[in-house]
Amino acid sequence: MECTEERQNNTTIIGLCGRMDSVTSRTVEEKLLALIENGERHLVVDCAQLAYISSAGLRVFLMAAKRVTQVKGKLMFTTLNDEVRQVFDLTGFSSILQICPSREEAMAH
């Protein structure tokens, strides 16, 4: 799992590349929580290159979303492919996490 990071107008965009499973999710968890602890309040997780997610990955997203909500920040997930979207839908995560079709739309929020 490779994570890219860039900043655009006050927003940090994290690009995920690869899989989020029980082995690889830890790196993303550390990265997201560190960003929030460091004061980042506008986060976009770009999932265009995310090929696969299991419950281990969903747990990381959930923890980050809870943390961001507690500090009154915003976290959005963009560009989910069909298979990742299906996992979000099956677990009800589509209705509790903020999802956007594209990075551009997420930035417009």
Added chain:
Amino acid sequence: MSEIQTISIRNDLHEIQRVGHMIHAFVVNHHLPLSLVMDFTLASDELLTNVISYGYDDEQEHNIHLQIKCDASALVLRIEDDGRAYNPFSAPTPNLTTELLDRPVGGLGIYLVGQLMDQMEYERKLNKNIILLRKQIPPQKGKEHNGMH
């Protein structure tokens, strides 16, 4: 048509990807709908992660044996481990209607398995946990016809 493919992995989370590769190869070689790859890869990932993370009381190396097979109507995956007796399907289902801050973190993996598979069975036999996952083979989309019309 019926054929069986088997694989044994060690109780190491890094081994789980090998099962995914086997499932992918099996589905492709048997010309089955590709949606089955993700269904079984994810379901087995969830169950294997649980077994490997929580199933053993010791620090020893253990083998987990998997077997995939298909018949005319369904794809079946069998997982056998020698860990502690545990039926993952007896766990209570998580509440998935709660708001974000109240959403529980646990129980999601097994719930997902239930959403992906048509049938899930557990058996404890000769000190082994045996799980069977079964899913009907969906009709192929846009399949080309070989015969004449």
